Amino acid sequence: MSFEDDFSMTLDGQVEQDVPMAEPEPVTNDPVANDNDEEGPDEEGEGKRLSDDSSEEEEDDDADAEREVREGFIVDEDDEEEEDDEEERRRQRKKRRKHHKRRRREEMEEDLDEDDLELLEENTGGRVRSRQLTRLRRGRDSGSPEASSSRRKTVVESSDEGIDEDNIIDPRSRKQHDIRDIWNDERAGRDDDDEGDMDDFIEYEEEEEEGAGAMAEEEREARRRERRRREKERRKVFGSRPELTGMDANTWDEIQEVFGDGHDYDWALGESDEEGIMEETLKSDMKYQDVFEPSVIRARLLTEDDDLIRAQDVPERMQLATSTLSTNFTMSLAEPLTQDECQDAASWVTPRLGKAKERDFFRADGVAHHLLGELVQAVTRVLEYLFIQTLEVPYILVHRRDYLWSFNPQNIRARQELLNLEDLWRIYNLGQKYRSLLQRRKAMHAIYKKLNVTDEYYEERLRDRVESVEGVADISQWLALKYKAQQKDSVILGFDDDDERAGDKKHKLPNRTSAYDIAKRSVISKLADGFGIKPHEVVQNFLAGGQNLHFVEDHDLAPAVYAEQFADPDETKAVPAEDLLRQARMIIATELGYDPLLREYVRDQFKQHAQISCTPTDRGKIKIDQFHAYYNFKYLLNKPVTEMLDTTQILNILTAENDHLLHVSIFLPIDVKQDLQHRLTEAYSSDSFSDAAKAWNDERSLVVQEAVEKHLLTSGSKWLREFLREEAEDNLARRCAIVLHERINVAPYRPPGFEEGQCPSVLAVSWGKGDPRKDEINMVFVDDEGRMREHALLENLTDADNETSFRDLLKRRRPDVVVVGGFSISTTYLAKRIKEILKPAPNPDEPPPNDQSLEIPVIYMTDDVAQLFQHSSRAADEFTFLPLVGRYCVGLARYTQSPLNEFAALSTDITAITFDEESQPLIPKEKLLIALERVLVDVVNRVGVDINRCVIDNYYSHILPYVAGFGPRKASALVKKIHGLGGTLVNREQFIKSSILTTRIFLNAAGFLRIIQNDDDYKDNRRSGRDDYSNLPDPLDDTRIHPEDYELARKMATDALELDEEDVHDEHPSHVVEVLMKDGDNTKKLDELNLDEFAVNMYETNQDIKRWTLTLIRSELLKPFGEARKPFKLPDQWDVLTMLTGETQATIRHGVMVTVKVLRITPSSILVRLDSGIEGTIEVEKFSDDSNVHQKQPSKGDFVNAVISDVKADLEEDIFSVKLQSKNAGNDVDDHIRAKPTDDHWNYIQANRDEELVQRKKRADVNKARRVIKHPNFHNLNSSQAEAFLEKQHSGDVVIRPSSKGRNHIAVTWKVADGVYQHVDVLDTNPDPATQGVGTQLIVDGKYEFSDLDELIVNHVKAMSRRVEELMAHEKFKKSDNELEKFLIDFVKMHPAKSIYGFSLNRKRPGHFNLSFLAKKGSTIQTWPVRVAPEAYYLFDAASVSVAELCDAFKVRHLHESQNMGAAGSKTPYGAGRMTPGRTPGYTTPGRMSVRQPARTPNPYAGPAPVPAPQNAPLASTYGGASSSYAPSTSYGAASTPGPAGWNTPAFGGPPPNPQGDAPGMHPSRRAAILGQSSGSSGWEPGGGGRW
DSSP states (O other): OOHHHHHHHHHHHHHHHHGGGTSOOOOOOOHHHHTOSSOSOOTTOOOOOOOSSSOHHHHHHHHHHHHHHHHHOOOOGGGGGGHHHHHHHHHHHHHHHHHHHHHHHTTTOSOOOHHHHHHHHHHHSSOOSOHHHHHHHHHHHTTOOSOOOHHHHHHHHOOTTTOOGGGSOOGGGSOOOOGGGGGSSOBOSOOGGGHHHHHHHHHHHHHHHOOTTTSOHHHHHHHHHHHHHHHHHHHHHHOBOGGGGTOOHHHHHHHHHHHOOSOTTGGGGTOOHHHHHHHHHHHHTOOHHHHSOHHHHHHTTOSHHHHHHHHSSSOGGGGBSSOTTOSSOOBOOOOOOOHHHHHHHHHHHGGGSOHHHIIIIISTTOTTGGGHHHHHHHHHHHHHHHHTSOOOHHHHHHHSGGGGBOOOGGGTTOOOBOOOHHHHHHHHHHHHHHHHHHHHHHHHHHHHHHHTOOOHHIIIIITTTOOSHHHHHHHHHHHHHHTTTTOOTTOOOSOOSSOOOTTOOOOOOOOOOOHHHHHHTSTHHHHHHTTSSOHHHHHHHHHTTSOOSSOOOOOSSOHHHHHHTTSOSSTTTOOOHHHHHHHHHHHHHHHHHTOHHHHHHHHHHHHHHOEEEEEEOHHHHHHOOTTSTTGGGTTBOSEEGGGGTTSSHHHHHHHHHHTTSEEEEEEOOHHHHHHHHHHHHHHHOOOOOSHHHHHHHHHHHHHHHHHIIIIIHHHHHHHHHHHHHHHHHHHHHHHHHHHHHHHHSBOOOOOTTOOTTOOOOEEEEEOTTOOTTTOOEEEEEEOTTSOEEEEEEESOSSSHHHHHHHHHHHHHHOOSEEEEEOSSTTHHHHHHHHHHHHSOOOOTTSOOOGGGGOOOOEEEOOOHHHHHHHTSHHHHHHOTTSOHHHHHHHHHHHHHHOHHHHHHHHGGGGGGSOSSTTTGGGSOHHHHHHHHHHHHHHHHHHHOEEHHHHHHOTTGGGGGGGSTTOOHHHHHHHHHHHHHTTSOOSSTHHHHHTTOSOHHHHHHHGGGEEOOOOGGGGTGGGOOSOSOOTTSOOGGGGSSOOGGGHHHHHHHHHHHTTOOGGGGTTSOTTHHHHHHHHOTTHHHHHHTSOHHHHHHHHHHHHOOOOHHHHHHHHHHHHSTTOOOSBOOOOOOHHHHHHHHHOOOTTTSSTTOEEEEEEEEEOSSEEEEEETTSOEEEEEHHHHOSSSOHHHHOOOTTOEEEEEEEEEEEETTTTEEEEEEEETTTOTTOOTTSSOOOOOSSBOHHHHHHHHHHHHHHHHHHHHSOOOOOOOTTBOOOOHHHHHHHHTTSOTTOEEEEEOTTOTTEEEEEEEEETTEEEEEEEEESSOBGGGTBOOSOEEETTTEEESSHHHHIIIIIHHHHHHHHHHHTSTTEESSHHHHHHHHHHHHHHOTTOOEEEEEEOTTSTTEEEEEEEOSTTSOOEEEEEEEOSSOEEETTEEESSHHHHHHHHHHHHHHHHHHHHHTTSOOTTOSSSOOOOOOTTOOOTTOOOOOOTTOOOOSSOSOOOOOOOTTSOOOOOSSSTTOSSOTTOOSSSOOOOOSSOOOBTTBOOOOOOSSTTOSSOOHHHHHHHHHHTTTTSSOOGGGOTTO
């Protein structure tokens, strides 16, 4: 079952179950409630009651009962006592109502219209419209989906006129329903005699909705009639059959009266009728989108766009701008061309058909120059066929081929082909481009009209000369530049295909104001006008070829003097004259650079004369070696681009540029560039000889130079880059298409004795990877129609039993060919064994076996398509029970029978096949799909498609979408329609008469859809006297002859048989064709016809050119759908070798060095095996110079390097081997065998210079001695490698490595935190390389001394690591600067009176922290540095032994900073906004790490290392002094002018001296005294508490 059918059943089933519940009719079966005749709640449910014919007591009881039901569904048991009396009264009232309604039925035939209802509402003050009608109207107005099921429309939209008693369907004519439908309230199948019961069923709801006295009796009757009409309609559509329950209708009515219909209390459930009808409307409007995922809908081609493509009478491929194979298709919404537009298009297309057409037709000495007019006429006709009549290329090629050849009635044999198949596809491509150009032209002119300006230059020179999409873009940019001020908000200079909806809110577009716009709006534009000639006039002079059409107006004043007139009178705002002239030149240069005609000229110059050069980047110099694919153009120099149009080199160049391996420059040669500038200058210069004129000419020359350099050359280079890319991609896609055409345009494999086109049965055999311990031999037999008939598994073919089983399979199935395939070289052994079984070697001692007559060919088959099929979902669905290798065998067999079918079945996966090994990945997938699809279309239409087989054979139907006019959507729809008509077509006429195909699709496809005729089908054709032959087969339907030429074919057959019209008057029209086809002398009889004379007569009579058509008819009458493809081409030995091993002629050719494994050693040779499985031999004398092989020969299992000296590939004998020689003995080894050749345009000077630099660096690295140290943490790594090594280690882990500073230095890298690593430079004063150890004195930063590496790690690295961990564990530490900033801001927002600080890791300076603080709300965040040392933390130069002391030191320092800042005028210290404290030019940040150089160890402690101090000496407290432990040579803030204590901070005179000079921090008493003095004035408190 198809996807659509499955879904339709789902929807139908859902509607069928849900619709009966859509509009529940509230029916109350309470006897008390039923006593009321006209009473009940009003339409709006207000509960007002007025009595017409019932007592007040009954009214109260009814109201109480209803209230009880609404509140708790409680029924008073006392009511049951009065049941008998109430039942009797109810029956009496029902009889009165029936009589009353019958009496007035004739009086109320016409319904009240809308005006009458509105008038009643105004007079009565109540609502008289039907609730159901209101709901339905509201539901339709609510914007619900338009689509709905037919059932729902019948229920909702029917009228009184459409349904009467005669329209009620007899229940006996209905389809049997399920037994569960008897409980539906829509009961159909009842006679009209039950109308009284039906009336009561409807009336009971009306009693609740009517108000007593609020409505007229006529209106109540109208409402009752509406209810009755709707109930009849529901009975008609969804009624159930009570007889299914085994009871009659009267019994069923009594059950309904007693128990109700299940909807009695729907009104009390809280769901309004409006909600119910809306829910039902939504249910009835379900679509695919409501049930299935969008991806599934797109994959199944069931979107709205897919439906539109299926419905339109336009070939599917013509409705798409992409390939039909593409998963993301784009529809083409272009309009058809007109006759006049096709003529213009032919003039545009013909010169672009290619170099061959230009050489033969356009040149005066061309061989077909005299046929140029006929060529243009042929192109015009093809464009009309394509873009007016929507006929596809295959149809034009076959059925309009007469118009692709020259035709001369006087000399009909002098015919020459004007257009071939490739030309037709090129015309189609160019026609699409022209159509796009035409649309853009119209859009451009519409934009110009919206500007409401008159521009002579545009109307006279630009509008009619635009010949390319680039030209349209140039004119659009030119208009936008020139008339920017005139643009309205609604004018957008672009080509958006989507029209703006009326009423959509317009948003203001972003506006970019350039320097040109600013200058153009200023007085400088008038200065630019003073240059004497307009830019477009300069261009006209330039294009006139030396004849100036416009002349320059000279000024008497020099340019500088003239420019001063436009200066601002205010001297303070005045701009120098030179600056004014510069801006004026910029205006004119910009306008010249944007001129469309000048840009078009420059593009043409680039296309003809441009050159390209490449230089490698620093990365490319290293990565692109002589074996790299890009080496060919690594140093390309001044290569003309005209030499690159037919190659893929430009694609590789642009790819390398995108990979940052090359710098690519496209430029004009110097002479062409100078000529361009000279001609522009001549067109712009004045002929006067005055000094002022010469000065103005100099200014104009500068304008030309700026226009050329900044605008014209830039735009030309950019355009040419994309032009070359597109041309190269098209050529490469064409090359891939040619390869595909060669592979699929072949007939099935033809065993001996077979006719052309006859399909053989195949036995496919594969051993998989060929491992005897794991892999079994799979055998799959496929019959001649591609159906798998048998699958067998054998362990091997060496055992007698297995050999017997194999022979039995061959005898039973009798395959026409045995195909062998596999994944390893072991497949050759399998093929050899099969050949031995089929053709055993003769043994004179034994009689020949009985089955020796099995002459079955054994062949190898290309398996790339089979491998894709093996792992495809298509194979898994079709052959679920087969193993992977079995599916692979099916693919091999089917490929042998028809490569075309296998490639067609690949669909989008066809791009996975390699058609160009090196360059195919450079083509965009969509462009490659289009090229490959067109090849499939060409070959499928050349072969033809059996449409009846497509209906029953899913595998064969894969080629149907490639028939002209079809695609995957239309093909699937065609198969479904034929299924619906019985599954078989008799003739082509049924396509139209049965509405299977639309007219245009039928014209495209009819000649390629064959309906195979049998001999029995012709018996009915001999019947005479029939007027209608539409249901009889026609022999012409099994030919390539189009139905529009059937009469011509019948005429030719009649003439060949020499019959008259009277002889075939009473026969089938194609009876003569049948007779001729069966005639043994048909070839001779047809040869006697003079087709040339016949063609001339047709041309002179009707102006019809049919010479090629006559030839086609003749060939089809002789051999219908004759095989037109080439014979099947078997793979050669290299194809088989590549298939089995992956080796190519480039990888195992002579001179290539390979690694081999030794298998066995003999006295004369060494047997080896390559990695690919190919076995080889190395002769002893070629393995070593020494004849004693036992001294230097390898052992079994060793891997050795050898050089290939010869390759043996014998496909008949199934032998593939190589001969090798030792690497040491290889005198003729070519060291450059793998090197890529260089381009002819090679920059040898630059290549040699770079090569010398690389070699010099390599020599330096080789000469550099790498130090080795015996230590568990030592690794021979550089800085980057050390960081990568520590990435997964813990914080504090260490790597000791060699240093680039020399042998007396060691580098220590330790992990500070994730992603942060510090590199420490260690000075080894007395290294000992001999013992691979270190000296006894290791110095770090010139001040820390250690005796060995372990002490350095423990007392230096681990000490700093502990301090880092301690600070990171602080509550105010945040992981990132952004997190810290957010923390500070949020805290101050919540506590405006408080200040806050925090810490974060400085990832740019390993071993440092950022101390950021926010003093108050509204201030900026400031950041101070904190350096981690083994002995303490350093805030600037202040040392703190703990984090708490660091916090206190910060608060004390900030306190003094705030006081001094206030005294100095509230100057912000060290810069605000997280800026580094102010630096003095020439100084660096304290502790800043040096910029890492290659192979150099970064020094985290910037500056020269001072003389080391004793370990116990007091540390200097100066920040920036000579002995500073933080940064000895620099200060963090201002210039290094140390005071008494070394505090060199802006706006701070210096802190009090440390009373204990040897203490690293501040004395606690001193700190307490300072904090005590500032108590109450700052808001900062010690210990991290208080306001911090």
